[in-house]
Amino acid sequence: MSGLLTGTWWMTQRRLSALARTPAVLVMTLVQPMIWLFLFGELFKRVVELPGFGAPSYLDYLVPGVVVMNAVSLNSFAGMATMDEIERGTMNRFLVTPVRRSAITNAGVVEQALSTAFQSLVIIALGWAAGARYPGGAGGLAVLVAASVLVGVVLAALSNTLALLLRDRNTIIGLNVMLLLPLTFLSSAFMAKGLMPAWIRHVAAFNPVSWALDAGRAAMAGDPDWGSVALHGGWLLALTVLTIALAVSSLRSYQRSQ
Amino acid sequence: MAHAIEADRLVKHYPGDVRALDGLSVTVGRGEILGLLGPNGAGKSTTVKILTTLVRPDAGTASVAGHDVLRRPGRVRRAIGVVAQQSGADPGAGGRANLVLQARLHGMGGADARRRADELLDRFGLRDAAARPVKTYSGGMRRRLDVALGLVHRPQVLFLDEPTTGLDPEARASMWAEIARLAGDDALAILLTTHYLDEADRLAGRLAIVDRGRVVAEGTPDALKGELRGDAVHLEWGEAPDEARVRAALGRLPGVRDVVLDGPRLSARADDGASAVPAVLAALDQAGAPVAAATVARPSLDDVYLRYAGRRFAQADAAPDAAPEPAAIGGAR
Ligand SMILES: Nc1ncnc2c1ncn2[C@@H]1O[C@H](COP(=O)(O)OP(=O)(O)OP(=O)(O)O)[C@@H](O)[C@H]1O
Numbered sequence: 001m002s003g004l005l006t007g008t009w010w011m012t013q014r015r016l017s018a019l020a021r022t023p024a025v026l027v028m029t030l031v032q033p034m035i036w037l038f039l040f041g042e043l044f045k046r047v048v049e050l051p052g053f054g055a056p057s058y059l060d061y062l063v064p065g066v067v068v069m070n071a072v073s074l075n076s077f078a079g080m081a082t083m084d085e086i087e088r089g090t091m092n093r094f095l096v097t098p099v100r101r102s103a104i105t106n107a108g109v110v111e112q113a114l115s116t117a118f119q120s121l122v123i124i125a126l127g128w129a130a131g132a133r134y135p136g137g138a139g140g141l142a143v144l145v146a147a148s149v150l151v152g153v154v155l156a157a158l159s160n161t162l163a164l165l166l167r168d169r170n171t172i173i174g175l176n177v178m179l180l181l182p183l184t185f186l187s188s189a190f191m192a193k194g195l196m197p198a199w200i201r202h203v204a205a206f207n208p209v210s211w212a213l214d215a216g217r218a219a220m221a222g223d224p225d226w227g228s229v230a231l232h233g234g235w236l237l238a239l240t241v242l243t244i245a246l247a248v249s250s251l252r253s254y255q256r257s258q
Numbered sequence: 259m260a261h262a263i264e265a266d267r268l269v270k271h272y273p274g275d276v277r278a279l280d281g282l283s284v285t286v287g288r289g290e291i292l293g294l295l296g297p298n299g300a301g302k303s304t305t306v307k308i309l310t311t312l313v314r315p316d317a318g319t320a321s322v323a324g325h326d327v328l329r330r331p332g333r334v335r336r337a338i339g340v341v342a343q344q345s346g347a348d349p350g351a352g353g354r355a356n357l358v359l360q361a362r363l364h365g366m367g368g369a370d371a372r373r374r375a376d377e378l379l380d381r382f383g384l385r386d387a388a389a390r391p392v393k394t395y396s397g398g399m400r401r402r403l404d405v406a407l408g409l410v411h412r413p414q415v416l417f418l419d420e421p422t423t424g425l426d427p428e429a430r431a432s433m434w435a436e437i438a439r440l441a442g443d444d445a446l447a448i449l450l451t452t453h454y455l456d457e458a459d460r461l462a463g464r465l466a467i468v469d470r471g472r473v474v475a476e477g478t479p480d481a482l483k484g485e486l487r488g489d490a491v492h493l494e495w496g497e498a499p500d501e502a503r504v505r506a507a508l509g510r511l512p513g514v515r516d517v518v519l520d521g522p523r524l525s526a527r528a529d530d531g532a533s534a535v536p537a538v539l540a541a542l543d544q545a546g547a548p549v550a551a552a553t554v555a556r557p558s559l560d561d562v563y564l565r566y567a568g569r570r571f572a573q574a575d576a577a578p579d580a581a582p583e584p585a586a587i588g589g590a591r
């Protein structure tokens with residue numbers, strides 16, 4: 001167990017120092033969510049006037065949507081870093097040291113989680129500067145950030161699994177293209193559930209992006225619904241654990257297939 | 259523990275009907291350098307990957323440092339240093355950072371890891387470049403760092419997969435000196451793969467010639483060459499000697515054959531040229547035909563390769579069906 005912790009620590013430190021060498025990447029990838037935030041914010045400003053939308057301003061409603069959409073988008077490319085490791089030979093070098101296989105996977109998870117948390121906080125701050133208000137306070141925002149991290153880790157684990165099993169960059173781009181729009185638009189990211197067509201509402205109920213948003217928004221309300229936070233957060237957590245296990249086992253099968 | 263490395267009848271298939279290993283067996287002892295010599299696609303890297311726990315064989319068994327590679331991969335990993343064919347250094351990080359991390363992954367403490375990293379940076383002449391990102395290193399520097407990475411935790415067994423490919427002659431010579439020292443002073447067991455006949459000849463105490471996934475010949479470089487039974491011996495006189503006398507003198511010597519006399523020049527084959535020459539010279543002196551010049555040409559490893567793999571090394575290496583790309587192999591066979 002201590003081997004797993006120290007291994008994770010050293011592998012994570014390495015990933016973070018690589019990130020620190022190119023901080024511009026973290027900022028550049030924020031441009032896209034900025035555009036969503038202000039574009040959607042302007043475009044759909046008046047949907048709150050629809051009867052039954054149930055939010056005082058669309059920007060208030062939109063910020064969690066953009067936070068979670070950004071987490072999906074950013075993390076669906078996590079497999080690219082794994083491809084780099086494979087192609088550069090660093091992956092094989094680590095695999096022939098005694099470091100635990102799960103430490104290698106965990107390091108990627110921790111790095112993605114920290115990047116996602118950082119970007120989520122930036123989006124929340126920019127939303128506030130643009131006029132969004134968060135009645136749930138720090139506790140509600142913490143739940144939103146945690147939910148975005150969990151969704152991010154799920155996507156990162158899937159992306160890494162594809163990288164390890166198929167070793168093809170196009171597939172990873174495909175994951176982003178194929179999942180980003182359906183996952184976000186077939187969820188409560190931009191439209192209140194009550195106003196969705198029935199079929200979308202049914203699909204959204206099984207969508208992890210909706211779980212993250214339901215948990216986040218429930219906690220961010222002036223009167224938080226902690227039961228909903230626990231329920232949706234629980235589903236999300238279970239899915240996260242499952243996908244990490246999938247990524248670890250795909251590392252083993254990568255090892256067998258090479 | 260009989261041998262540091264023991265591989266027994268390893269078989270490995272890859273998709274597309276590629277038989278990368280076809281019953282390959284090798285052993286390496288402590289302080290010994292075994293050279294795996296073979297053309298592209300012979301199965302050298304696959305052997306290294308199996309012995310270093312990266313790849314599971316389809317059949318056969320192997321143990322390294324006394325541990326079974328399939329049942330105790332963790333113990334094997336603690337005992338081995340690996341320099342893969344492809345550099346495994348992190349290009350964005352500096353040389354020292356790479357070494358310190360490697361030491362940490364092997365469980366060394368902070369001070370210990372830094373001390374060991376500095377020691378290796380000095381030993382491999384990388385002190386001045388220690389903080390620079392590895393992507394700015396020359397090919398030779400990067401290869402030296404790769405070897406240093408393999409040595410961080412003081413392994414008992416070292417795998418070197420083509421350690422000098424792409425290096426200039428000077429860099430190769432210094433790498434050779436370093437490798438020889440590792441087997442000598444540090445008594446490491448080393449498995450070295452190479453394409454270079456001169457490298458194998460120079461470094462390896464024992465050679466295994468690999469062709470199409472199996473060992474086709476094995477022995478010391480000299481024994482392999484000696485097995486060709488016949489160094490070429492060339493003699494020269496100031497003027498043509500008496501043929502009958504020369505033939506009579508040489509006929510009494512065992513192991514000298516195929517005598518061809520052409521004016522003042524004679525060529526023959528001898529089992530072991532170096533030891534045959536003094537006897538030849540003495541016999542001709544006694545027979546009253548003292549020799550002016552004598553040369554012995556040893557058969558080269560290329561001749562050995564020709565004999566065991568049935569083709570010249572250079573040809574085998576260039577043959578399209580031995581190209582490194584799996585796709586090319588799959589299509590050709
Ligand atoms: N991951 C893989 N998938 C499919 N085929 C492979 C794979 N790795 C190796 N091969 C095939 O197995 C055979 C042996 O390859 P290997 O890399 O062991 O050769 P090698 O002797 O190291 O060659 P080289 O001198 O070019 O490095 C080749 O035909 C190669 O194409």
Ligand SMILES: [Mg+2]
Nearest residue numbers: 302303304343
């Ligand atoms: Mg090779």
